Amino acid sequence: MKLARFTFEGGAPEFGVVIGGEILSFKSLMQALGCQHPELLSMEGYLAGLPGSHGKAKEMIERVDLTKVSERYSLAVVKFLAPLSKPPAIIDFGLSPRHLQMSLQTLIRHDKGKLVEYLAKPFIKRKLKKMVEEKAMPYYKCNHNEVIGDGDTVGWPIYTSYLDIEPELGIVAGTDEQPIAGYVIYNDVSARDVQPPEMMGAGPARCKDFSRAQGLGPFLVTSDEIANPLDLKVTAKIGERFVWHGSTSEYCAHPEEVIRYLRTIFIPLPGTVVGMGTIPDCTGLDNDEWLWPGDAVEISFTGLGTLHQQIPQAPKDLEPSRWKYRPELERCQ
Secondary structure (H helix, E strand, O other): OEEEEEEEOOOOOEEEEEEOOEEEEHHHHHHHHOOOOHHHOOHHHHHHOOOHHHHHHHHHHHHOOHHHOOOEEEHHHEEEEOOOOOOOOEEEEOOOHHHHHHHHHHHHHHHHOHHHHHHHHHHHHHHHHHHHHOOOOOEEEOOOOOEEOOOEEOOOOOOOOOEEOOEEEEEEEOOOOOOEEEEEEEEEOEEHHHHHHHHOOOOOOOOOOOOOOEEEEEEEEEHHHOOOOOOOEEEEEEOOOEEEEEEHHHOOOOHHHHHHHHHOOOOOOOOOEEEEEEOOOOOHHHHOOOOOOOOEEEEEEOOOEEEEEEOOOOOOOOOOOOOOOOHHHHHOO
């Protein structure tokens, strides 16, 4: 199932399911069938009620006569909200070694110069090879209070001139009986020019946790719909200027391994979002190609849909960057 939170013509948020080219609220499905399942009135109720809530939702879909459902909307006329407005936590892993290698090289090149990048390259390769061999699973915690959804505008803090996207496969945690509820497209927006010193210190802070930097959507796709989460094609389109392609096949661990590992540390509450890591070749950092103010971003995953995000105009009082000055930011203000 493709589950979503949505509004129609500015109305109250609703929780529903995509059937064909339409979306129906579970409330309207229950009215058509004359039944009551309180756990299907919200995404939070659905997740907390797994696996029973999943079975009830599927049974309703199989039984309902769609001609008797009063509220059915074309996907084109609704506003999709983030599937989880306030997840209990967002945990982000770095399980894409090739992205880590390319991104570290770009960070070093912009921060320290090409010579240092050249000298550091063998060390980076050895470090990442060791990480894969030892099956290390480093992660950090993100700002789970600043989630945005499909069609929303990301934040651009005054302290960065190098804003970037990070398309990731997001795992949505379920319950003890069903640890993985499903999957979602996750865009971890990042401030690249402030990232290097943070990565050498306590870890990501200003480069990741600014307002409106965590994008989720448009759907939560239940795990039974995704036969192999490590076989999804990924495309990131940046306006009319760039199209980047990647795949979840480059992750060095399976989502089930990730959740099992996380549960040895703590039990993630239902609705916790767990990022697998950035898809290689699908960021500005990987390609050394950068977002412009006003860019429209489309991030597509096979089976998960397309997450649309809007890049705003750069702030007028940008602080000086640690990296090369970008005159195009001034021209686009």
